[in-house]
Amino acid sequence: MPELRQNLATREWVIIASERARRPNAYVEERTTPLHTELPHYDAACPFCPGNEELDLEVTRHPLSGPWQTRVVRNKYPALAREGQLLRSFDGVQRQITGVGYHEVLVEHPQHNTSMALMAESDVCAVFDTFRERGLAVSRDPRIEQIVYFKNHGVRAGASLQHPHSQVIALPIVPGEIRHRMEEARRFFDDTGECVFCRMLHDELALGERVVAANEHFVAFVLYAASSPFHAWILPHRHFSSFRVIGDEEISSLAAIVRDVLRRIFYGLNDPAYNLVVRTSPVKEGDSVYFHAYMAVIPRLSRHAGFELGSGVSINPTIPEACAAFLREVAIP
């Protein structure tokens, strides 16, 4: 019998389609493109490789002198413009705001053919350090309401360049979806006096069957109501609502667990495409007792079709507990 499962925090339903269920190992990628490791170490045509830097786009680099470890550049084809006034124009059906904001690319590593799964832990740590730094910087701009930190890995996940990179987009609005999630979290808090994410973390640790990895500051688990195969959340033990207030030790711990989960995905599923997303509270909300910052890992192994577009409900053809067990058991070299 299929099941409809509800995510306790977002209240979104998914169908766990047991009648069409596929075993997790059915998702091991049959690659048509080379593995990242098979690419050249350096690509003369890559704008992110050392020596090819487009310096007019550079925002910052670490370290500031000598060979860089991470760089932040303005996106060459930005979705939003840095300069300009925030102007609203609401005229009947035509409601618009000028597209001001930030669209930055974080070059994660000098080497062309690596990825977060293959880097040293300290390299992943440097990436998240730079995330936090850019978040703090753009949040000072009074036009900014929401920061979205994300990574697209692989063509199916929307990556157009192979050199390892992440992105930061800072918006002059709070998206409706984020407002809805804040509202659901607030209602849970009003009903129970608890943060719903703290509750999920507690329950998942106690149950154990969906946990993929855990360390001092973080827990990674496949969601009970995973909307797609291997869909996982990485939650901090400490309650905080904005990614900008993450501590140094927590960043190290986050780098370790993200790298661990991505290595399990890389070796277990043969380097599939995935997205990484940081969920954080709106910039002007201040610290919230009912919302909890976290990171989502979303391998792109299934496709959203008409049903998902028409209902917002996903059909997941795998059993989340089996996906978690599969990832736990991956043999990592």
Next chain:
Amino acid sequence: MPELRQNLATREWVIIASERARRPNAYVEERTTPLHTELPHYDAACPFCPGNEELDLEVTRHPLSGPWQTRVVRNKYPALAREGQLLRSFDGVQRQITGVGYHEVLVEHPQHNTSMALMAESDVCAVFDTFRERGLAVSRDPRIEQIVYFKNHGVRAGASLQHPHSQVIALPIVPGEIRHRMEEARRFFDDTGECVFCRMLHDELALGERVVAANEHFVAFVLYAASSPFHAWILPHRHFSSFRVIGDEEISSLAAIVRDVLRRIFYGLNDPAYNLVVRTSPVKEGDSVYFHAYMAVIPRLSRHAGFELGSGVSINPTIPEACAAFLREVAIP
């Protein structure tokens, strides 16, 4: 300067990314798969071709005797089970409902290598007639809360079989996204005394620049806040909230306009993948003054990546007015 545009009805924001804007004709498909018309007329291995019918799965056919025009079959790998009790189990993080409901496939035409764009108007009319009939039938089941009618055309839109078909999924829950949209529509009604969709229809007809086609009962327009290239809505002039109460004349008019829009997409963009979705009010809501049934047409020409997954905001790299003009000007043989 990019623009953030808000859909008046759903309140969802999209980024119209003018800095990376591509002209509509950049989306003419470079096909790697054969056009539907290049497929065989009949495929001995296709379960939907006449002669290959799996009769144990059949729900209904039209006409009942002689060669059929449309058939409805149970999905062989259903997302939901027809039989079974609706049982809820809420236990901490584990909230579930038994996956009871309907998952039916509507075979649109006996011919293997046709599509809605290429069928006669009366054939498309027969498809929507059958939609309504199945909607009426499954809505009598007290377990059902929401009906989702949809079509996946092409691999990128999630179609796994080439024979022209649509699907109906009837759910034992109202999805959160549909609740949110009902709520936004109710708020607009409370503020203005108007249905927000009636208002959009009125404004779009008055402005004209995004209208693709119009006939006696329907208007098709590219959305002001289109979330992807050529994303269009088809709205009935008459206010009604449930697809099940659509009239016979309206069904003919809907078939004509959907076929017209799909022909413009087929010939103008070289038969890209697309989804078709009917938006209708929850089964037990009764007729609502503030919600309005409609159909969405979503060509699958861009990809949702980490930013969309992390914010619910889409980046549309085309100008909706230019997409509408492109579709209006397509030369249809």
